[in-house]
């Protein structure tokens with residue numbers, strides 16, 4: 001029998017942090033997308049991704065979600081950080097993976113917007129669960145000061 005699940009059981013979410021790298025392997029811009037109309041936090045900026053379906057690994061879910069939402073096929077997903085977020089609507093366990101390789105043309109299949117960003121991020125508002133990621137980037141990159149607006 002499966003475990004009883006109440007509404008505060010965390011939902012696993014695979015999140016893709018697509019990062020450009022230069023010839024020396026230094027990381028540069030990263031991709032943010034806005035949440036589509038009709039979803040909670042519509043219009044907020046986040047890293048693309050979505051919930052795991054039954055039986056999927058994080059990497060499988062990420063590959064499916066980025067194909068569905070952005071029309072791209074990703075290469076390897078490199079697990080980076082895991083974060084638990086408690087929202088009024090749900091508890092989520094976010095599995096952030098860095099992705100350096102992808103193929104295909106970006107297509108916004110859910111009428112979202114995309115932006116290649118650097119620190120500090122210009123787009124706003126940023127989803128609460130995205131803000132820690134910007135802090136991790138700041139630490140990795142030695143970026144002092146604000147990570148985003150607002």
Ligand SMILES: Nc1nc2c([nH]c(=O)n2[C@H]2C[C@H](O)[C@@H](COP(=O)(O)OP(=O)(O)OP(=O)(O)O)O2)c(=O)[nH]1
Pocket residue numbers: 013014015039046047048049050051052085087090092094127128129130
């Ligand atoms: N994709 C993504 N989701 C995030 C981030 N930070 C954060 O707190 N979340 C939260 C928001 C949502 O509660 C959850 C992701 O669920 P979602 O509703 O976008 O996923 P989904 O595409 O599978 O949606 P659906 O099919 O259930 O409508 O994770 C982030 O950086 N990226």
